[in-house]
Amino acid sequence: MITFDKVTKKFPLGNTALCEVSFEIDDNQFVFLVGQSGAGKTSILKMITKELAPSSGTIIIDDMDITDKNFSQKINLRRKIGIIFQDFKILIDKNIFENIAVSLKVVGAEQSLIKSEVRRVLELVGLSKKEKVFPLQLSAGELQRVAIARAVIGDRNIILADEPTGNLDPKTSWDIMKIFKKLEGKRTIIFATHNTDIVNSFQKRVLVLKEGKIIKDLKKGGYEL
Amino acid sequence: MKEIWTSIRRTPYQSLSAFLILFFTLFLSLMLFVSLTFLYSSLNYLETKPQVTVYFQTKTPETQIFKVRDELMNSGKVLNIKYTNQNEAFNIYKQDNKDNPLLLEMVSADILPPSLEIYAKKPIFLPEIAEYLKKQGDIDEVQYEKNIVEKLLILTNTIRKTSLIFFSYLILMSIVVLTTTILFKIALKESEITLLRLIGATNFYIRKPYIMESLFLGISASILSFGIFVLLVLYLNPFLASYFKSISSLSVNVFNYPLIIWPLNYIFFTIVFVFSSVFGAVIASVASYIATNKYLTV
Numbered sequence: 001m002i003t004f005d006k007v008t009k010k011f012p013l014g015n016t017a018l019c020e021v022s023f024e025i026d027d028n029q030f031v032f033l034v035g036q037s038g039a040g041k042t043s044i045l046k047m048i049t050k051e052l053a054p055s056s057g058t059i060i061i062d063d064m065d066i067t068d069k070n071f072s073q074k075i076n077l078r079r080k081i082g083i084i085f086q087d088f089k090i091l092i093d094k095n096i097f098e099n100i101a102v103s104l105k106v107v108g109a110e111q112s113l114i115k116s117e118v119r120r121v122l123e124l125v126g127l128s129k130k131e132k133v134f135p136l137q138l139s140a141g142e143l144q145r146v147a148i149a150r151a152v153i154g155d156r157n158i159i160l161a162d163e164p165t166g167n168l169d170p171k172t173s174w175d176i177m178k179i180f181k182k183l184e185g186k187r188t189i190i191f192a193t194h195n196t197d198i199v200n201s202f203q204k205r206v207l208v209l210k211e212g213k214i215i216k217d218l219k220k221g222g223y224e225l
Numbered sequence: 226m227k228e229i230w231t232s233i234r235r236t237p238y239q240s241l242s243a244f245l246i247l248f249f250t251l252f253l254s255l256m257l258f259v260s261l262t263f264l265y266s267s268l269n270y271l272e273t274k275p276q277v278t279v280y281f282q283t284k285t286p287e288t289q290i291f292k293v294r295d296e297l298m299n300s301g302k303v304l305n306i307k308y309t310n311q312n313e314a315f316n317i318y319k320q321d322n323k324d325n326p327l328l329l330e331m332v333s334a335d336i337l338p339p340s341l342e343i344y345a346k347k348p349i350f351l352p353e354i355a356e357y358l359k360k361q362g363d364i365d366e367v368q369y370e371k372n373i374v375e376k377l378l379i380l381t382n383t384i385r386k387t388s389l390i391f392f393s394y395l396i397l398m399s400i401v402v403l404t405t406t407i408l409f410k411i412a413l414k415e416s417e418i419t420l421l422r423l424i425g426a427t428n429f430y431i432r433k434p435y436i437m438e439s440l441f442l443g444i445s446a447s448i449l450s451f452g453i454f455v456l457l458v459l460y461l462n463p464f465l466a467s468y469f470k471s472i473s474s475l476s477v478n479v480f481n482y483p484l485i486i487w488p489l490n491y492i493f494f495t496i497v498f499v500f501s502s503v504f505g506a507v508i509a510s511v512a513s514y515i516a517t518n519k520y521l522t523v
Contacts, residue, residue, distance in 0.1 A: 049423055079425035089420050093235070106426035150424075 001026055002048065002158070002188065007057030009043055009212075017043040019212040020057070027157070030184050032199045032221075033192040035209030041192035043212075045160045048190070049081055050074050061158070079107050082151025082187075086163040088143045090135045096122070097131040100149045107154065121149040125179055141172035148179055152187065159183065161191045165198065173198065229438045236410050240442065243406045243509075247446035250399040251505050255454050257388045258500060264381045266475035266486050268348075276345050277354050277369040280338040283311070285363040287339070293361055294341055300357075302350040307342040314340065338365050348378055396508060403512030407435060411520055418520045428521050435513045443509030447501040454497070458489065465489075 002025040009018040018040045025031050033041045046052040047059055053069045060066070066077060082103070091099050097118055104114045122128050125145035135143060144164055151159050161180070165173035177198055183189060184204075193199065199206055200221050208216035233240040281290055290308065297303045309317070315334035322328045345351050351369050358367045411418065421431050458465075465487075469475070475487035479496075486493045 051423070075425050075427055077425075078423060081423075081425075083423055089416060091417050091420070093231075102421070103424050106421060106424055106430055 001060075001062065002190075003058070003060040004044070004047075005058040005060075007047065007054045007059060009040075009047070009052060010055045016212050017052075018047075018054070021209075021212070021214055022057075023207060023214060023217065025188060025190065028185055028188055030180075030189045030202070030204040031191065032202070032204060032206045033190060033209065034194055034196075034199055034206055036194065038211075039209035040212040041209055042162055044209075045083075045162050045190065045192060048158070048160060049083065050077055080156060081158045081160060082153075082156035084144070084147050084151045084159065084161040084164045086166040088140075088147045088167075090143050090146055092135045095132050095134050096127060096138070096146055099135070099146055100153055103150045103153045103156070109154065117153050118149075121153045124152070124182065125149045139172075140168055141175060144168060144172075144176055145179065148176070152183060157187050159187050159189045161189065161193075163193055164191070165193065165195055177202070228434055229441050232410070232434065232438050233441075236413070239406045239409050240438075243403050243439070244442050244446055246399055246402045246406075247443055247505055247509060248450055250395045250508065251447050251501055252450035252453060253395060254392065254504060255450055255497065255501050257392065259454070259497060261381075261384060261388060262477055262486055263475065264377070264384060266477045268377050268381055269477060270472060270475055276348070276351055277343040277358065277367065278340055279343065279358045279367050280340045280365040282363045282365050283336065283338055285339065289363055290339055290341065293358070297341075297343060297354065297357070300354075302346055302354060303343055304346045305344040307344075309340045309342070311335065311337050311339055314338070348375075399508050400512045400515070403439070403509065404516045407439065407513050407516035408519065411435065411516055415520060418517075422521070428517075431521060432514065432517045435517055436510055439509035439513040440506050443505035443507075444502055447498070447505035451498045451501050455494070462489070 004021050004023050006020045006022055007018055008016070008020055010016050021040070021044070033044060035041055043052060047054060048061065050066055050071060054067060058065065058067045061077060062080065064073060064077060065071075066073075071077075091102070094102070100118045100121060101114045104117060109117075118131065119128070122131055125148050127142060127145055127149070130138070130142070135146070138146070144167075148164070151161075165176055168176065173195065180189065180191070181202075203221040206216070206218040206221055207214055208218065279293075287310070294306050294308060297306060311334045314337040315332070318332060318337060319329060343354055345354055355367050355369050358364060418431055469487055472487065474485055476483040476485045478484070484493065484496065
């Protein structure tokens, strides 16, 4: 479970990214974070991964209070989380297998487990035959599939997707969303986007952000920017 | 190994500059280390030689000689004194000139002076001992290698001080240049490091490839510098052999173990190689540690 309790984030120059934001996300729940650019979506995701520390308030993830600036379990926390970025963040000098395997290598998984798990997630994202291919040979949609595979492999039960379809054409975006559909109910997914079509078609919980505040918490989609 | 080689191939100029600076530092350090070792061992050698030899007049009674010997021994500045009476001096003379009967015929024990060979605890006591002896009666001659010892002492001290400064500068320069070079390489992989941090990689996991590559470059540079050093020594060996021909062996004390450095031997070379490799590895590791620190703050 992820709990934000009156979380505020102010930057040193005085601008406020989040203002007393509170919400709870249950295990395996699918939540859309929506709002215009600068509304605070990415700040929430960065606080979950402990890239940013709140100025005030409390953040609890799986019974771990991560609020403290000197939180010592940062590495363990991050090993529970898979992240999908708008710009994919694929390692161009590594092939697809290696790009996905890195997610398990950092936790010290055995080679045999890495092989079987990578093949399993490659199948999930529909790239079974491309494990030896290098990123420069793939399309944007395929690269995002690789990023999804890297995020969901292993025991990462929280998936943070930061505008994962932002750089993709509509058709490819829908292909990517099909993969998220497969993951629904199996992982906690927080999906930051401003694509209203996707949000409305999924009919999932929506947290609407505006100027650093949650202005709506919709249980089943139906939202307009 | 494959990853190290790939990384070197992808950034050949940065790798080459890191390698060259490491080679330069290690080669100069090696030469300094060996030169200092030879200087210290030469000083040790001179310290083990009779440092002051005093020749008494032939008529000097042994009681007078023993009185001087005892006073010197009680001064606390003398390690050992060897007394050679006229008969022993004559035996030595005979031995030294056994191939020259004419010289043997001309000399008898009566005309050879009795002597004391005095071994000082430290070379700096030599002038004091010599002065003391000159003031005694019945002295024919006082000999000691004043100039050689003093010059060697001054030279060793000067080289030790300058090499310490030079050494520190070399280490600092190498670390700064290596850190900058590695920073260039890391800058190309900044997004990869950020990603690794976000998916839960430990600092060691991220640092490992950079440290391994630096270690590889450090050890390669030490092997090359050692190889060139060996070739140089082999080339200079005839010169060294003639220079040290009167010295049977030179050694330095390493943890109370006398390490023989002349004649040149495998143990000394092995120690020099280990020193060079460890030094190269340490410099390279420290530089890569500092360089990676900058990118581990996410």
